[in-house]
Amino acid sequence: MSGGSQPVATISRTTARRHKSVRKNSRRIYSHYQDQQHGSSDDEDKEDGRVDSNDPEEMFQNIQYQKEIIANIRTRPWPMRRKLKVLKQAREIVLKYEGRLTRTRGYQAAGANLLKKLSRLLYNIVVLFIPWEMRIKKIESHFGSGVASYFIFLRWLFGINIVLTIMTGAFIVLPELLAGASFGTTRSKTIPKEQFSSAQDLDTIWSLGGYLQYSVLFYGYYGRVRKIGSAGYRLPLAYFLVGMAVFAYSFIILLRKMAKNSRLSLASASDENFTFCWRVFCAWDYLIGNPEAAESKGAAIVNNIREAIVEEQEKKKDTSLAVLISLRILANILVLLSLAGSIYIIYFVVDRSQKLEQEKPELTLWEKNEVSVVVSLITMIAPSAFELVSQLEMYHPRTSLRFQLARVLVLYLGNLYSLIIALLDKVNIMSSAIQVVPGNWSDPSSFLATISQPDEESLSTLVSEMYLSGIKNDSMSTTTTTTTTMATIATALDTGSVFSNASAGKNVLVAWTNHTALFEKNARSQQDPCWETYVGQEMLKLSIIDMIFTVASILLIDFIRGLVVRYLSDCCCWDLESKFPEYGEFKIAENVLHLIYNQGMIW
Amino acid sequence: MGNKQTIFSAQQLDAYQDCTYFTRKEILRLFSRYRDLAPQLVPLDYTHQPDVKLPYELIGSMPELKDNPFRQRIAEVFSEDGEGNMTLEDFLDMFSVLSEMAPRDLKAYYAFKIYDFNNDDFICKLDLVKTLNKLTRNELTEDEVRMVCEKVMDEADMDNDGRLSLEDFQHVIVRAPEFLSTFHIRI
Numbered sequence: 001m002s003g004g005s006q007p008v009a010t011i012s013r014t015t016a017r018r019h020k021s022v023r024k025n026s027r028r029i030y031s032h033y034q035d036q037q038h039g040s041s042d043d044e045d046k047e048d049g050r051v052d053s054n055d056p057e058e059m060f061q062n063i064q065y066q067k068e069i070i071a072n073i074r075t076r077p078w079p080m081r082r083k084l085k086v087l088k089q090a091r092e093i094v095l096k097y098e099g100r101l102t103r104t105r106g107y108q109a110a111g112a113n114l115l116k117k118l119s120r121l122l123y124n125i126v127v128l129f130i131p132w133e134m135r136i137k138k139i140e141s142h143f144g145s146g147v148a149s150y151f152i153f154l155r156w157l158f159g160i161n162i163v164l165t166i167m168t169g170a171f172i173v174l175p176e177l178l179a180g181a182s183f184g185t186t187r188s189k190t191i192p193k194e195q196f197s198s199a200q201d202l203d204t205i206w207s208l209g210g211y212l213q214y215s216v217l218f219y220g221y222y223g224r225v226r227k228i229g230s231a232g233y234r235l236p237l238a239y240f241l242v243g244m245a246v247f248a249y250s251f252i253i254l255l256r257k258m259a260k261n262s263r264l265s266l267a268s269a270s271d272e273n274f275t276f277c278w279r280v281f282c283a284w285d286y287l288i289g290n291p292e293a294a295e296s297k298g299a300a301i302v303n304n305i306r307e308a309i310v311e312e313q314e315k316k317k318d319t320s321l322a323v324l325i326s327l328r329i330l331a332n333i334l335v336l337l338s339l340a341g342s343i344y345i346i347y348f349v350v351d352r353s354q355k356l357e358q359e360k361p362e363l364t365l366w367e368k369n370e371v372s373v374v375v376s377l378i379t380m381i382a383p384s385a386f387e388l389v390s391q392l393e394m395y396h397p398r399t400s401l402r403f404q405l406a407r408v409l410v411l412y413l414g415n416l417y418s419l420i421i422a423l424l425d426k427v428n429i430m431s432s433a434i435q436v437v438p439g440n441w442s443d444p445s446s447f448l449a450t451i452s453q454p455d456e457e458s459l460s461t462l463v464s465e466m467y468l469s470g471i472k473n474d475s476m477s478t479t480t481t482t483t484t485t486m487a488t489i490a491t492a493l494d495t496g497s498v499f500s501n502a503s504a505g506k507n508v509l510v511a512w513t514n515h516t517a518l519f520e521k522n523a524r525s526q527q528d529p530c531w532e533t534y535v536g537q538e539m540l541k542l543s544i545i546d547m548i549f550t551v552a553s554i555l556l557i558d559f560i561r562g563l564v565v566r567y568l569s570d571c572c573c574w575d576l577e578s579k580f581p582e583y584g585e586f587k588i589a590e591n592v593l594h595l596i597y598n599q600g601m602i603w
Numbered sequence: 604m605g606n607k608q609t610i611f612s613a614q615q616l617d618a619y620q621d622c623t624y625f626t627r628k629e630i631l632r633l634f635s636r637y638r639d640l641a642p643q644l645v646p647l648d649y650t651h652q653p654d655v656k657l658p659y660e661l662i663g664s665m666p667e668l669k670d671n672p673f674r675q676r677i678a679e680v681f682s683e684d685g686e687g688n689m690t691l692e693d694f695l696d697m698f699s700v701l702s703e704m705a706p707r708d709l710k711a712y713y714a715f716k717i718y719d720f721n722n723d724d725f726i727c728k729l730d731l732v733k734t735l736n737k738l739t740r741n742e743l744t745e746d747e748v749r750m751v752c753e754k755v756m757d758e759a760d761m762d763n764d765g766r767l768s769l770e771d772f773q774h775v776i777v778r779a780p781e782f783l784s785t786f787h788i789r790i
Binding site: 080275277282294 | 672
């Protein structure tokens with residue numbers, strides 16, 4: 001089979017694609033197999049009857065239909081004899097009636113064939129360009145389609161972010177770069193003299209001050225001139241419209257995807273627990289060819305099933321109803337407490353950082369990044385805590401998963417919202433403070449350099465803030481995307497994350513997503529206290545720190561754990577691989593939620 | 604490769620290639636495997652479509668199948684008469700579905716038929732018990748068997764009628780990561 005395997009592989013790939021297009025038909029045919037079996041003779045009579053009409057149009061359609069049948073006969077679950085019969089008939093019909101077609105029809109048929117061939121070729125080429133296709137296929141074959149679906153989702157989000165980047169870049173950044181006033185001319189674009197000496201320190205760069213602050217990245221760079229350049233490009237208008245367009249695009253694409261998915265998905269959760277079914281139906285390896293292997297496989301299956309039974313029995317231990325209910329109430333109380341706690345912590349930390357800024361001129365690294373670190377820590381630790389708590393509840397795994405996801409979602413949303421609110425409060429306080437001290441330029445610039453809060457702003461609130469709050473500043477609101485400077489920083493941070501591991505793929509993909517996340521920060525910078533830059537810097541910081549934490553957690557928790565389990569299980573007394581600490585499991589649902597959380601930050 | 608073979612007419616070979624996932628070379632190789640099972644029964648000239656059926660005992664003794672606990676069911680499902688006696692075409696069909704090129708849906712369909720012992724298009728409790736016993740070679744106790752069957756029904760039966768229909772089964776199997784690799788015979 002080795003010689004023929006190559007062409008077989010290519011044939012199968014192309015036929016597989018053809019099959020995909022008629023998969024709907026196949027499924028219908030599978031489920032109606034019984035009807036078809038009884039009606040098979042009628043079927044063939046009907047075919048003959050149809051062909052006898054002399055209408056050229058119908059003949060043509062019929063010939064196409066027969067050709068389709070021939071192409072897909074392999075996928076039918078019919079007995080061989082029937083397949084052969086149908087095939088023979090279809091071939092005869094095509095041969096017989098193709099000669100009867102007029103010349104134009106003949107050309108049309110040839111054209112249709114050519115078109116089909118071309119489209120297949122094009123499809124093959126396009127598939128080559130889909131990023132990471134091969135890698136995802138490999139993951140799928142090793143870990144199953146559930147895990148692969150996570151990566152497909154990630155890739156889709158990445159695509160969306162790229163489109164958003166292009167939109168904002170093309171309409172806002174480029175015109176500004178090409179036609180706007182150059183660096184150093186207007187006040188909003190120059191680094192004030194106090195900061196100049198420290199503009200290139202790593203510290204300043206980390207807190208996104210200095211050159212980064214006064215670049216296309218952030219808000220304040222953009223002048224408020226109504227039209228720029230020789231052609232009179234209305235930059236402020238463009239900014240506003242691009243903002244709207246970004247939202248509209250995201251919304252539409254989400255709706256489309258949801259509609260598509262709702263058609264395909266059956267009414268059940270994606271992470272179903274089919275352990276017993278799989279252990280019964282998929283356990284036997286049909287490739288086994290010798291009796292000893294068969295014996296050992298049989299014994300392994302028996303053990304497997306026995307283990308599953310024992311696990312199941314432990315789950316079913318009868319606890320009295322009262323104890324069960326009180327445990328569940330306790331668990332819920334704990335969860336609510338921790339949710340409230342996390343919201344309060346975030347608010348508190350934002351508040352504290354503001355007070356710190358007002359008191360001390362120079363902050364330490366920790367204090368600058370405090371809020372981002374706290375938020376990232378919470379998002380990292382809380383889900384595991386919830387999982388521990390949910391063990392108290394002793395629900396069916398499906399239900400407990402649903403509870404878990406709901407709690408994690410509430411946690412994420414709560415965090416983000418409390419951040420927004422805290423930051424807006426801070427901004428309000430700042431702006432009122434600023435209006436009290438109108439001429440004090442040097443003070444704001446110092447606290448600009450010590451921005452340390454992560455934040456999430458939605459564009460619409462910012463725009464509305466801009467128009468409603470009437471803050472007195474020189475700069476206009478624009479969204480920006482990063483330039484190569486951000487890219488270099490991102491790659492510098494990323495060098496530590498290249499390693500080979502099963503989760504490396506995930507990590508690299510996550511890092512990439514966060515790159516594009518970085519590319520889309522709304523930021524406002526201010527020469528005069530411009531809260532927009534502030535907010536933007538916060539968000540970028542939050543993104544960066546979240547990425548670092550994810551990378552670190554993968555490295556430490558999963559990778560090292562894997563190494564420990566694999567190499568130390570020989571020296572340890574109990575089997576490390578199946579009991580604690582086993583290999584880290586790739587929790588699909590939680591990771592997907594994390595992706596959504598990241599995307600929320602981006603937006 | 605050349606067209607030197609005289610076993611099949613060109614049309615027949617084409618038809619077999621269209622109806623299975625095998626190439627010309629593989630079909631010829633499969634034919635020689637088939638013939639090796641009973642050289643005195645299988646003629647070398649198939650152009651006139653001789654009606655030759657190999658009894659189940661010969662099929663079941665093939666090295667690829669003889670250790671498989673489900674070999675009888677497999678032969679029954681793919682044979683025309685439902686008893687396990689296979690013609691060459693059934694033989695080709697069987698290995699085509701079990702090859703690695705067959706799509707998941709097709710395999711799931713045939714897997715369903717294999718596990719449906721009484722051929723009523725549903726996997727009922729009795730079918731499950733038989734499957735489990737064949738799989739574990741009767742090593743599980745009755746209690747364990749009963750428990751496992753209950754759990755399987757609990758997990759997979761979507762419409763709650765006490766038996767698994769094709770849709771239920773496909774829904775479960777299509778999500779199994781190892782199904783494609785286990786339900787595969789290489790020949």
